[in-house]
Amino acid sequence: MQQQIESTDRDYAGVIASHLEEAALAMIPQATIARAKERVLDSIGNILAGVDATGNAAARSVFASYGGSAESTVIGTGTALPAPHAAMLNALSMRSYDFEAVGAEAGDANMVAAHISGTTVPVALAASERADASGAQFLEALVLGDDLASRLAVASGFHTASGGDNTGTVNVMGGAAIVGKLAGFGAQQYRDALGHALNQMSGTVQNLFDKASSFKLPQAMAARNAVVSADLAAAGFSGVHDALTSSFGFFTLFSPDPHPERMLEDLGRSYFGDMIIKPWASCRAAHPALDAVIRLKHAHRLEARDIEAVEIHVTPTTKRGFTGQEFAAAPGSEVDGLFSIPYNVAVGLLEGTVRPEHLSAAYMARAEVRDLLDRVTLVDSLSPHEYQTAEAVVRTRSGETFRTRVEAVLGDLHRNPLTRDQVAEKFFLNVEFGGRISTADARRVQDAVDHLEDLDSMRALVALIA
Structure with missing residues (x-):
């Protein structure tokens, strides 16, 4: 059920757009960067594990048939497609065993149900490969996109009983911010991109009740739509001025219990994202x-x-x-x-x-x-x-x-986290299960992720998992 948010004079979209334009890697705490690296390693392992899962070959055949520029790698397959399609297919693989990081982190160390990394990491990989971005640029963009998606999930008051699937809503905006950061967007371009993201949001939890393979689609389509949103903005295509708190913006259309003020809490000082790395492959x-x-x-x-x-x-x-x-x-x-x-x-x-x-x-x-x-x-x-x-x-x-x-379930960053060694063990087991790259290359991936700031080009990392 839609809830009209209270009228506000604050330009939330403008605040977010300015923040995204001005934020830089040097402003981000080292602990946040370390957490992001763990999510990246975990994400790559999950993508490689899911390449051959049910329905994914069919999806690859559909998007490969569309043709287009070979901009970004479809991980584990040795092929490249336009960046929106590659991001989508990699997100589809990543969600296949529901093994990816979850839980939008709130400032009080609690969480709202979300699967942010399952969209943002595939988007960041595809967009950084296309742009020939450095590891530092990749990290900067990813942290900002994760943070935006997490803040939106928390401020929306999302819960699965509402019937929507926020992997297809907040993830689009978070992913669009990533592509925009890699492209050097100004505030107006971010506004446009968020507006385009608003027009491409969707997703229903009915997929889960029906046990349908389409449960993967909201998260995957969010990756595709994120790239498209930012690309339209980069081309000068104008979008909704206030995609967040306008009369028919995000908080009215997609928020079960909207509190937009929570979106700005400690903005630019704390950076949030998925707060759970899963120890087991299930919901x-x-x-x-x-x-x-x-x-x-x-x-x-x-x-x-x-x-x-x-x-x-x-x-x-x-x-x-x-x-x-x-x-x-x-x-x-x-x-x-x-x-x-x-x-x-x-x-x-x-x-x-x-x-x-x-x-x-x-x-x-x-x-x-x-x-x-x-x-x-x-x-x-x-x-x-x-x-x-x-x-x-x-x-x-x-x-x-x-x-x-x-009460303190394993995997929770604040209450019962996986150790660094446990995250690495999960990564190597997923690589072995997927059978797409060698153990030696997996070790090179781990080293590259550990030293992302020093990586001159993300293409070197992507080549290891292609």
Whole structure:
């Protein structure tokens, strides 16, 4: 439902445009840069892991058929396409196992549901390759784009129950800011680009309820639309003057609970982005339950054959959401497992993790998986006001009962972060799973990302993953 924002005399779009024009890498804290590098490494691994996921070859064939200039690399394929198409296809690969960084960071260390890096990193890679930008220019643009998308998500009051998918809204503006920064935009060009982004926003969470491969499209189309938005502005095509707080701007059309003033909190001093690097390949809404059963598995050396029953206690909103649905009788693709709490719980108890290799149709149909799934029950007993929590109760065949409650889920930057070594391990495992580049080249990628500021041309990094 649309909510008209309160009338304001403040030119929010103008403030954002001026900030984007004036901000520079030297103004960005080193801790922010270090976090961005971790997200870049994680993102490249996720793209390489997802190249062959369901539907991606079909999408590549469609966009390759359009032709056009070979501006930017479709990662892992050895081909190049126009930058908007390459950005889109790389974002599609990155989302395929729902393994990318998530969670728009707020100034109070809380988060709003978002998948920002899944658009911004593919956009930054494609646009910097096209522009032959340096690593420092890439980092500068990426941090600014991440920050804008994160601020928009937080200020919008987004929640998945609203029905929209903000991977197709805030990501477009964040991506357009990246392309604009790499192109040296002035304030008016940023205004135009944000206006063009507004006209290309879309996305529905119905994709997730339907377990359709199109769940990847809002994030991927946002990457394409971001490049197009900035390219139109660069060509002098005028756009909406105030794409944010005008009568029919972003906050009216796409914000369940708009508070635009939050967008400017500590602007130019703090830089935000995704605050969670995922330890497991599944929707973050499944991670509290998954974390809980993995803890119990390790603490009590649980084996699937020993388990009589599993109860997972969640909030009513979670149980009636897309991750609370009954698991498919005949799963056909990764999406069936990605967005199912019961499936993630079963795999977590069997494997102690959930990775892309556990999301094939063949694995999901395994007898031991289906047998354990029959013993998993979701209970909507937690307070509706809780967020990112779960309780797990496991009863064994010998009569023992084990339980735990999870509030600080693994991967959260502020509460339970992955270590640098864990992020690197995830990257190398994803490279191995994808099978597109060698381990030696993966090590070169890791070194290049660690020293992005010293990289003369991003084309050298892209060549390693082409």
